Amino acid sequence: xxxxxxxxxxxxxxxxxxxxxxxxxxxxxxxxxxxxxxxxxxxxxxxxxxxxxxxxxxxxxxxxxxxxxxxxxxxxxxxxxxxxxxxxxxxxxxxxxxxxxxxxxxxxxxxxxxxxxxxxxxxxxxxxxxxxxxxxxxxxxxxxxxxxxxxxxxxxxxxxxxxxxxxxxxxxxxxxxxxxxxxxxxxxxxxxxxxxxxxxxxxxxxxxxxxxxxxxxxxxxxxxxxxxxxxxxxxxxxxxxxxx
Numbered sequence: 001x002x003x004x005x006x007x008x009x010x011x012x013x014x015x016x017x018x019x020x021x022x023x024x025x026x027x028x029x030x031x032x033x034x035x036x037x038x039x040x041x042x043x044x045x046x047x048x049x050x051x052x053x054x055x056x057x058x059x060x061x062x063x064x065x066x067x068x069x070x071x072x073x074x075x076x077x078x079x080x081x082x083x084x085x086x087x088x089x090x091x092x093x094x095x096x097x098x099x100x101x102x103x104x105x106x107x108x109x110x111x112x113x114x115x116x117x118x119x120x121x122x123x124x125x126x127x128x129x130x131x132x133x134x135x136x137x138x139x140x141x142x143x144x145x146x147x148x149x150x151x152x153x154x155x156x157x158x159x160x161x162x163x164x165x166x167x168x169x170x171x172x173x174x175x176x177x178x179x180x181x182x183x184x185x186x187x188x189x190x191x192x193x194x195x196x197x198x199x200x201x202x203x204x205x206x207x208x209x210x211x212x213x214x215x216x217x218x219x220x221x222x223x224x225x226x227x228x229x230x231x232x233x234x235x236x237x238x239x240x241x242x243x244x
Contacts, residue, residue, distance in 0.1 A: 007158025
């Protein structure tokens with residue numbers, strides 16, 4: 001499976017190329033008048049989307065989606081009926097009505113636990129950091145599950161174009177749970193997300209092999225990951241032993 005995570009500094013989308021030849025797109029975004037998931041699909045001569053998922057109707061998740069409906073055959077679409085549904089799920093406590101991202105994760109975990117599906121969040125190789133890495137995006141209970149047996153290989157963060165996301169505390173909290181952090185865009189348009197990562201103790205790897213603000217992650221049948229970072233993105237790791 002290959003996962004393309006697109007995040008130009010405002011907006012995000014994920015495109016999945018599955019081993020059986022099917023394609024899935026999650027959300028949509030635009031950069032410099034170009035619809036990024038459409039660019040990926042056209043690059044591979046893909047005209048059919050097997051599943052399109054619209055997580056919620058905020059502009060940074062739906063901008064350009066009309067082009068997907070116009071130019072591609074879409075077999076199935078999953079969507080939330082409105083902004084309130086997704087925000088009730090992830091920004092508030094399903095069990096107690098409290099309003100915080102932490103408690104929202106607790107509610108999701110509790111529901112999965114009741115259905116004996118908690119393992120869906122456990123021992124993950126790739127995780128997209130929630131809500132652009134904002135201050136309340138880190139949930140210790142969730143990340144303990146994600147990295148239950150070993151560190152997550154790759155965490156991908158799609159920054160927002162203005163501060164505060166990502167928050168240095170969130171990036172600092174990720175370090176014990178994550179081997180590599182990839183930020184899909186940086187610089188002034190996204191509040192210098194790269195600088196925030198360095199401030200939080202992450203060490204930049206100056207490798208870039210594909211054009212654009214995104215990352216391609218290939219996951220093989222054993223769960224091993226190979227990451228290719230775009231020219232506008234940056235990969236971070238931990239300082240080697242003895243480094244400052």
